[in-house]
Amino acid sequence: MSPEEKLKELGIELPVTPSPIGSYIPALRTGNLVFLSGILPLRQGKLIRQGKVGKDLSLDEAREEARTTAINALAALKAHLGNLDKVKRCVKIAGYVASSPDFTEQPKVLNAASDLLFEIFGERGRHARSSVGVNVLPLNSPVEIEFIFEVLDEESD
Numbered sequence: 001m002s003p004e005e006k007l008k009e010l011g012i013e014l015p016v017t018p019s020p021i022g023s024y025i026p027a028l029r030t031g032n033l034v035f036l037s038g039i040l041p042l043r044q045g046k047l048i049r050q051g052k053v054g055k056d057l058s059l060d061e062a063r064e065e066a067r068t069t070a071i072n073a074l075a076a077l078k079a080h081l082g083n084l085d086k087v088k089r090c091v092k093i094a095g096y097v098a099s100s101p102d103f104t105e106q107p108k109v110l111n112a113a114s115d116l117l118f119e120i121f122g123e124r125g126r127h128a129r130s131s132v133g134v135n136v137l138p139l140n141s142p143v144e145i146e147f148i149f150e151v152l153d154e155e156s157d
Helices: 003-010 059-081 106-125
Strands: 027-030 033-039 087-098 128-134 143-151
Touching: 003 106, 027 059, 033 059, 059 087, 059 106, 059 143, 087 106, 106 128, 106 143
Parallel strands: 087 128
Antiparallel strands: 027 033, 033 143, 087 143
16 A cells, blocks of 8 residues: 555545745755655644643653654655655654653654554654654744655656
8 A cells, every 4th residue: 555545544634834934944855865854743833732741741642743743744745755655765763852851751752753654654664763852842842853764766756
């Protein structure tokens, strides 16, 4: 099943990619790699939850935000490529979790994004990953994730 078909089966509708909130571009392709800038869990251009995980958000709420971030990343990737079927594999994600000082379960937060990529792309969705706890993120977001995808050769497009 293709990634596009899998999204439909899961009932996931990709949102419109929001405009950047700074001086950067959402996606950059070099060779067969597409680098996505840090993605936030925006819904209709706004954060639903803000603050630190372990203080303002529970682990489960943070996992929902990480999943939303992955969906937003797929929207940005599709806007850049035209079709997610051009994805050869997810190479790496780097996740940042705004955390209270005693919160140490950042990997569990990021698992929600990783699991969704595996669900959509199968083995091609397995990736290397970093999970980092930070003090604060842009807009007081609880989560920000960067993504690197390998895509088909341009001649194959």
